[in-house]
Amino acid sequence: MSAPTPGRGPSGGWWRARLTSREGQTTTGRTLRFDVPGWPGHRPGQHLDVRLTADDGYQAVRSYSLAAPAAGETVELGVQTAPDGEVSPYLNEILPLGAEVEVKGPLGGWFVWTPEDRGPLLLVAGGCGVVPLMAMLRARRAAGATGDPCALLCSVRAPDELWYAKELADPTGTEDVRLLYTRQAPPGGDRPAHRLAPDDLEGLPASPETRCYVCGPTGFVEHATALLQSRGHPPGSIRTERFG
Amino acid sequence: MASLSPGFHGRGSRSLVERLPPGQYPTESFPVLSAGPTPHVPTDRWSFTVTGENGGSRSWTWDEMRALPQEQPVVDIHCVTRWSKFDTRWEGVSLDVLAAGVETSAGFVVAESFDGYTTNLPRADVTGGRAWLVHSFDGYPLSPDHGGPARLLIPHLYFWKSAKWVKGLRFTTEDEPGFWERAGYHDYGDPWREQRYWNDA
Structure with missing residues (x-):
């Protein structure tokens, strides 16, 4: 099994990620695209962790799946608003375009498929x-x-x-x-x-x-x-x- | 530099630091995470085998395992996917009792499951009264999606180490990385040191 080693972000494995677009997929599902300078790429099926930081230093982290294959420093997430969620409603409704969060990844080395994996x-x-x-x-x-x-x-x-x-x-x-x-x-x-x-x-x-x-x-x-x-x-x- | 995640206040508790490892959040539910289909293992075909590094082994049937001394640990559990669950109530057999079934001086152990899953641990982490083979959760038989009929419970490590559908322990002189340990996850997995992935210290 090949290595899904998370990229070494500049700060303890965390990369800064700037929200560049957000579009509705369903009433509660959104596509979010981030620009992540230095992002090392990923394989289809992998996910990443998103970390939010409040002014008092409190942090919350959740995992989200990557919705598109690697494309330079752009990553696309699919985020479903969880009822009573702490992170997903913020990402889907509040995080301003152009603002930054932190991400870690790519993560996960099992639920992956690449075009080299032949067969049905x-x-x-x-x-x-x-x-x-x-x-x-x-x-x-x-x-x-x-x-x-x-x-x-x-x-x-x-x-x-x-x-x-x-x-x-x-x-x-x-x-x-x-x-x-x-x-x-x-x-x-x-x-x-x-x-x-x-x-x-x-x-x-x-x-x-x-x-x-x-x-x-x-x-x-x-x-x-x-x-x-x-x-x-x-x-x-x-x-x-x-x-x- | 602009502040991160502007407008995020968070509503998680700031007062759980004693109890919540870094990067975790508390949950009341009990999420299920497995790499493949759930195996269904009837207890009349279940057995648990401990194998020493020199080949000696000892097996228990379901009824024999149930006849061993039972303990009722109440513990906090921590999943690498970042949820933690407090005060989970289990019933089962201390791995000290099962490990005593073979002679071993090995430094490591591999837990093996009916579906082919494996996970590796230092021997010291499955002895000393902090690891169990459990068959009940919250007073009920453990359901298949949560690893029933029996799984490991090793709450001081991330929960992928607590192998579901476990069928045995194999002591090894060398450390043999298991399923997730070969797929990017930390070899040891201490939640308090946040050892999630290969690159984590």
């Missing part, structure tokens, strides 16, 4: 769990088609909770993007709203060498990994990241 790829996202998987999908698109099949299953409660709607509506030739609604389906759809079911995986890569990545809330990940195993994916081929 199956990405399964619950809600904002799509964020690290989007970094993988975008890296794959940037690398160009290899002939390896790739599928993204994106489970959300309702259409207005779908992240990256525009990009996902425009799959490349070797991608199978399936949007699954669990509570409220868009009008005119042919799949009634229900939780991820075996039928939703029909026709997707099923060979044992398929690389499976599952990210979402704990209950979703437990359910999705059970489904994947029941269609023959070995436990060792399934990598997970859970939250909540």
